[in-house]
Amino acid sequence: MSLEGFFNPQSVAVVGASREKGKVGHEIVANLVRGGFEGGIYPVNPKADEVEGLRCYPDLKSIETAPELVVISIPAKLVAGVVRECGQVGSTNAIVITAGFKETGDEGRKLEDELVQTARRAGVRLIGPNCLGVLAPGKGLNASFGGDLPEPGVIGYVSQSGALLTAILDSARASGIGFSMLVSIGNKADVDELDVLEAFRDHDETKVIAGYLESVSDGKGFIRAAEQISPRKPILLMKAGGTSAGAKAASSHTGSMA
Numbered sequence: 001m002s003l004e005g006f007f008n009p010q011s012v013a014v015v016g017a018s019r020e021k022g023k024v025g026h027e028i029v030a031n032l033v034r035g036g037f038e039g040g041i042y043p044v045n046p047k048a049d050e051v052e053g054l055r056c057y058p059d060l061k062s063i064e065t066a067p068e069l070v071v072i073s074i075p076a077k078l079v080a081g082v083v084r085e086c087g088q089v090g091s092t093n094a095i096v097i098t099a100g101f102k103e104t105g106d107e108g109r110k111l112e113d114e115l116v117q118t119a120r121r122a123g124v125r126l127i128g129p130n131c132l133g134v135l136a137p138g139k140g141l142n143a144s145f146g147g148d149l150p151e152p153g154v155i156g157y158v159s160q161s162g163a164l165l166t167a168i169l170d171s172a173r174a175s176g177i178g179f180s181m182l183v184s185i186g187n188k189a190d191v192d193e194l195d196v197l198e199a200f201r202d203h204d205e206t207k208v209i210a211g212y213l214e215s216v217s218d219g220k221g222f223i224r225a226a227e228q229i230s231p232r233k234p235i236l237l238m239k240a241g242g243t244s245a246g247a248k249a250a251s252s253h254t255g256s257m258a
Contacts, residue, residue: 003191003199005068005093006127007136007181010039012143013060013067013091015082016074016098017043017051024097025073026051027145028133035142035149042067059085066090071133071143076100076111079129080118087122094119095143096128101187103130116189131186132162135169137179138205144184153178156206158196160185160214180205192217194225201229210236 012032018025025045029052032041043051046058057063060070060082066089072082076098086094101112112129119126127134133144138152146165150172159165162184172179180203183196193213200206209229216222216239226235 002202003125003183003195005125006095006134006143006183006191007141007199007203008139009067009069009093009141009143011042011065011067012037012039012069012071012141013042013044013057013063014051015044015060015070015072017045017048017056019045019048019051024145028071028073028097028143029054031142031144031146031148036140037142038140040065040067060089060091061085063089068093069143070094071097073097073145076108076129080111080115083115083119083124083126084122086124087119092124094124094126095131095133096126096186096189097131097133097145098128099130101129101189103187112187112189119190126190127183128186129189130162132159132165132184134184135179135182144182146182146184148173150182151176151178153180154205154207155179156196156200156203156209157182158185158193158200158209158211158213159183160188160193161212162186164212180207188217194218194222197222197225197229197235201225201233206233208234208236212238212240214240 014028016025017029029043033052042063043056045056048056070091102109132146137149142149146169165184200209
């Protein structure tokens with residue numbers, strides 16, 4: 001599948017944008033601005049007039065044109081409604097930062113199932129929920145709350161853990177390591193590691209693929225893709241959850257059946 005709308009969008013809306021520094025919704029908007037993203041940035045918050053000097057909108061329908069990418073950071077019970085609105089306005093790519101889904105137990109799993117069903121009916125592809133976001137340094141895109149962008153480079157990185165990706169980013173910025181793309185897939189309710197692997201395969205700027213996984217959704221499909229890709233682009237992955245303690249940690253972290 002193509003993830004171009006996630007990796008190279010022409011416009012980004014942030015639903016749950018906050019005026020309060022330190023809040024996730026504020027940091028995502030600030031990161032987009034600091035990263036030098038040249039497309040449209042649309043904070044969405046019905047209780048604010050502006051965030052980071054940008055006009056704030058009460059909802060997606062109020063924005064003049066449909067944002068190509070929508071980043072969602074609001075309470076879990078409200079996320080499905082925003083994804084439904086994405087479909088109504090023609091926004092087909094959404095990153096759900098919000099936690100509180102299947103990683104929290106049965107009630108959260110029901111919320112996540114509802115979210116996936118809503119997205120499919122609306123024609124919206126999802127990254128997340130419970131994720132850090134997406135960064136494309138060469139495009140000035142920092143649709144995450146992971147701090148400043150690293151240097152542009154040739155490594156495509158996929159991580160099921162937002163915390164580990166944050167550590168990778170800190171280390172990369174300190175060491176001058178560059179990335180073509182970094183994708184935090186979290187609970188991978190929709191877009192999973194195989195989707196990202198295939199997207200990296202087709203991404204000319206990505207020469208090396210690396211990452212951290214807690215589970216593999218389609219083992220056979222993943223192996224087939226890796227065998228086809230690795231002669232051209234080396235793949236280096238860390239897989240957690242191989243021990244009983246690791247499996248228990250993965251289950252509570254991203255809801256993975258490790």
